[in-house]
Amino acid sequence: MKITNNGITSPKGFKAAGEHAGIKKAKKDLGIIYSEKPALCSAVFTKNVVKAAPLQLALKVLSENSYISAIAINSGNANACTGEQGYKDAVDTSKTLADCLGLKENEVLVSSTGVIGQLLDRDKIINGVKNTCKKLSSSQEAANDCANAIMTTDTIPKQITVETEIGGKTVIVSGIAKGSGMIHPNMATMLGFLTTDAAITKDMLDKAFKSRIDDSFNMITVDGETSTNDTCLILANGMAENPLIDKENDDFKLFEQAVDTVVKYLAKQIVMDGEGATKFLEVNIKGTATTDDARVLCKSILNSQLVKTAFFGKDANWGRILSAMGASGVNFNPEKVKITFKNKIGSIDLFENGTPYNFDEDFALKILDEREIQIDVKLNEGGKEITGWGCDLSYDYVKINAEYRT
Amino acid sequence: MKITNNGITSPKGFKAAGEHAGIKKAKKDLGIIYSEKPALCSAVFTKNVVKAAPLQLALKVLSENSYISAIAINSGNANACTGEQGYKDAVDTSKTLADCLGLKENEVLVSSTGVIGQLLDRDKIINGVKNTCKKLSSSQEAANDCANAIMTTDTIPKQITVETEIGGKTVIVSGIAKGSGMIHPNMATMLGFLTTDAAITKDMLDKAFKSRIDDSFNMITVDGETSTNDTCLILANGMAENPLIDKENDDFKLFEQAVDTVVKYLAKQIVMDGEGATKFLEVNIKGTATTDDARVLCKSILNSQLVKTAFFGKDANWGRILSAMGASGVNFNPEKVKITFKNKIGSIDLFENGTPYNFDEDFALKILDEREIQIDVKLNEGGKEITGWGCDLSYDYVKINAEYRT
Numbered sequence: 187m188k189i190t191n192n193g194i195t196s197p198k199g200f201k202a203a204g205e206h207a208g209i210k211k212a213k214k215d216l217g218i219i220y221s222e223k224p225a226l227c228s229a230v231f232t233k234n235v236v237k238a239a240p241l242q243l244a245l246k247v248l249s250e251n252s253y254i255s256a257i258a259i260n261s262g263n264a265n266a267c268t269g270e271q272g273y274k275d276a277v278d279t280s281k282t283l284a285d286c287l288g289l290k291e292n293e294v295l296v297s298s299t300g301v302i303g304q305l306l307d308r309d310k311i312i313n314g315v316k317n318t319c320k321k322l323s324s325s326q327e328a329a330n331d332c333a334n335a336i337m338t339t340d341t342i343p344k345q346i347t348v349e350t351e352i353g354g355k356t357v358i359v360s361g362i363a364k365g366s367g368m369i370h371p372n373m374a375t376m377l378g379f380l381t382t383d384a385a386i387t388k389d390m391l392d393k394a395f396k397s398r399i400d401d402s403f404n405m406i407t408v409d410g411e412t413s414t415n416d417t418c419l420i421l422a423n424g425m426a427e428n429p430l431i432d433k434e435n436d437d438f439k440l441f442e443q444a445v446d447t448v449v450k451y452l453a454k455q456i457v458m459d460g461e462g463a464t465k466f467l468e469v470n471i472k473g474t475a476t477t478d479d480a481r482v483l484c485k486s487i488l489n490s491q492l493v494k495t496a497f498f499g500k501d502a503n504w505g506r507i508l509s510a511m512g513a514s515g516v517n518f519n520p521e522k523v524k525i526t527f528k529n530k531i532g533s534i535d536l537f538e539n540g541t542p543y544n545f546d547e548d549f550a551l552k553i554l555d556e557r558e559i560q561i562d563v564k565l566n567e568g569g570k571e572i573t574g575w576g577c578d579l580s581y582d583y584v585k586i587n588a589e590y591r592t
Numbered sequence: 593m594k595i596t597n598n599g600i601t602s603p604k605g606f607k608a609a610g611e612h613a614g615i616k617k618a619k620k621d622l623g624i625i626y627s628e629k630p631a632l633c634s635a636v637f638t639k640n641v642v643k644a645a646p647l648q649l650a651l652k653v654l655s656e657n658s659y660i661s662a663i664a665i666n667s668g669n670a671n672a673c674t675g676e677q678g679y680k681d682a683v684d685t686s687k688t689l690a691d692c693l694g695l696k697e698n699e700v701l702v703s704s705t706g707v708i709g710q711l712l713d714r715d716k717i718i719n720g721v722k723n724t725c726k727k728l729s730s731s732q733e734a735a736n737d738c739a740n741a742i743m744t745t746d747t748i749p750k751q752i753t754v755e756t757e758i759g760g761k762t763v764i765v766s767g768i769a770k771g772s773g774m775i776h777p778n779m780a781t782m783l784g785f786l787t788t789d790a791a792i793t794k795d796m797l798d799k800a801f802k803s804r805i806d807d808s809f810n811m812i813t814v815d816g817e818t819s820t821n822d823t824c825l826i827l828a829n830g831m832a833e834n835p836l837i838d839k840e841n842d843d844f845k846l847f848e849q850a851v852d853t854v855v856k857y858l859a860k861q862i863v864m865d866g867e868g869a870t871k872f873l874e875v876n877i878k879g880t881a882t883t884d885d886a887r888v889l890c891k892s893i894l895n896s897q898l899v900k901t902a903f904f905g906k907d908a909n910w911g912r913i914l915s916a917m918g919a920s921g922v923n924f925n926p927e928k929v930k931i932t933f934k935n936k937i938g939s940i941d942l943f944e945n946g947t948p949y950n951f952d953e954d955f956a957l958k959i960l961d962e963r964e965i966q967i968d969v970k971l972n973e974g975g976k977e978i979t980g981w982g983c984d985l986s987y988d989y990v991k992i993n994a995e996y997r998t
Contacts, residue, residue, distance in 0.1 A: 302911025505708025588905025
């Protein structure tokens with residue numbers, strides 16, 4: 187498996203573009219992804235009851251047709267909570283995209299991210315789609331432009347490409363994502379788009395994609411918020427001409443591993459670029475009775491404001507971790523819990539058998555002074571485990587989000 | 593009903609004291625409440641699986657005996673996650689308190705708040721209890737000292753006294769509380785202690801107290817954290833000599849109303865004094881199918897970091913409110929939701945029938961510039977409603993909690 191920083195035009199038959207349509211003041215705000223051959227689409231959407239217009243449309247399109255040829259994604263405006271007019275705007279954007287590329291309406295999707303509750307500027311988005319379609323290219327530059335165009339408060343574009351060999355053919359899986367705030371374990375990324383030239387059936391594509399989402403995007407959190415627009419999807423156009431993956435064989439596992447590498451990388455990148463984050467936290471929960479227990483405990487720790495501010499303050503406040511676990515609703519015996527912090531500096535045990543260690547605060551501070559910190563929690567209640575990722579809560583998170591809309 | 597700012601020594605037969613035992617550097621850190629006659633005790637504790645040593649002991653004592661004569665409360669150290677030694681410290685503190693006042697061990701309680709995971713300084717707490725017992729007095733000054741002694745990062749002591757007439761006798765209910773961070777709807781106050789001279793049976797005391805807690809302390813949130821030490825209890829010593837309240841009659845209602853006034857006042861005071869809070873938010877949810885739905889929606893709004901930072905930023909970002917509701921797990925139709933902000937400046941409708949109003953941003957800013965803001969949300973799904981209280985998320989919350997332990 188070869189991993190590079192290349193973009194979503196890397197798999198065979200994919201083109202992309204990213205332009206400035208005028209929704210944002212100056213930065214790129216409109217990206218398009220295009221596959222020469224109609225591609226099988228597997229998608230996961232927010233579990234928020236309030237779904238933005240483009241998601242409502244996408245759910246309709248994908249219920250009629252599994253093959254998608256193009257997606258237009260705008261940043262700067264989420265087209266969420268915008269009523270009938272918002273839905274009409276999504277439909278019209280979609281029609282424009284289909285017209286420009288000679289496609290049918292049910293072969294394209296639209297996606298939006300940005301501020302909630304404001305109508306899209308119709309002229310800008312529609313002209314933007316027309317102009318951006320003309321720029322579609324298979325170049326890496328075009329892929330980079332697209333990765334940039336979907337960003338909101340992200341500070342860096344997020345993309346990765348994985349190359350693997352399946353049945354003697356090179357199969358490529360690429361992905362881009364945008365994150366920042368509003369990142370939470372119920373379809374966690376704001377937006378993630380994967381392209382692949384793998385030949386695979388719809389069932390196997392769904393299986394590989396959705397299970398890998400559960401352990402990647404759904405195990406990260408920036409602020410515990412589940413947005414109205416969360417979308418993650420993969421397009422598979424089959425142009426690698428590998429033997430069709432139609433069951434859970436070794437070829438399937440190779441493909442799944444490639445997808446796993448892409449989504450875990452993007453998920454971690456989203457957390458590392460979390461709004462105002464100064465710390466990257468990896469929480470390993472081990473020894474729970476069920477995997478669900480492990481997930482809930484992991485997210486409860488990563489979403490705790492008190493835990494997050496403690497890490498921002500470089501404070502080895504393991505008591506807040508135990509308290510967050512206790513408040514999660516999962517039943518466990520605190521006397522059997524062990525808590526350890528570690529990273530490249532070293533490892534320090536803080537709590538075990540119901541009793542705090544009288545640990546070396548100076549050494550703990552050295553560990554906490556690093557950007558990346560691993561928190562290992564063992565419960566001794568069973569054999570299940572999970573890993574999740576999150577960040578601290580800093581002054582800058584408050585600043586960014588107090589000023590986002592106005 | 594007469595409401596004053598008097599303290600917990602106001603009901604007949606109660607004494608109090610608050611001293612500096614040396615757990616904190618300079619401020620008062622040890623309070624004692626004493627009733628001349630053994631008082632019926634009704635108590636509510638944290639739902640956190642991780643319960644601090646004094647709570648474990650209190651649960652044991654109250655399972656054996658409903659009559660309590662004295663409580664010692666220390667701030668500065670929560671005696672939580674402290675293992676066997678922590679429990680032994682709670683027992684020994686309790687023994688000291690009983691000895692000093694000529695009581696049995698199962699007639700007294702201890703309570704703690706402060707940093708988690710550090711052992712109490714035994715000498716300081718035991719000598720502190722001995723000294724503080726000597727200062728017990730029925731004066732208002734002693735009551736104030738006790739209200740001060742239970743504070744951690746609170747900026748003001750919180751106390752209230754309500755006087756009512758039941759069966760021709762004056763009955764008094766008083767209360768003190770400490771709050772600040774770690775305030776969340778599962779037994780929300782860190783600590784709350786009520787004293788009353790009402791004559792009432794255990795069943796009726798439990799009924800009045802617990803139902804009023806559900807609509808007051810359990811409907812506030814500062815940061816969504818449920819602490820290991822949350823405790824709220826009431827002592828009723830019967831010395832008012834009112835006709836014994838033994839059923840849900842008019843006398844019961846009068847008593848319940850007095851308790852309601854005390855706990856709602858204290859709950860709101862806790863939120864107003866929330867760590868770093870610059871805004872006091874009252875959320876009224878109306879028209880849900882069930883009261884539980886209303887509770888969940890209300891807390892989901894009040895716990896949303898994005899909602900809280902928007903209010904800190906004086907941003908009329910109603911979309912984040914709708915999004916937080918959508919992520920709560922409650923099923924509702926966003927198209928039927930109406931959102932209104934109001935306070936003494938005026939009222940402004942922001943969203944209705946699935947569509948945002950094109951509202952006057954300047955007027956919205958004037959409303960949001962005030963410290964107190966009311967958020968009315970109507971769902972049109974049924975006839976249930978609830979009110980909850982919370983605060984914004986500011987730079988200072990992060991600062992206070994990044995620096996709390998170290």
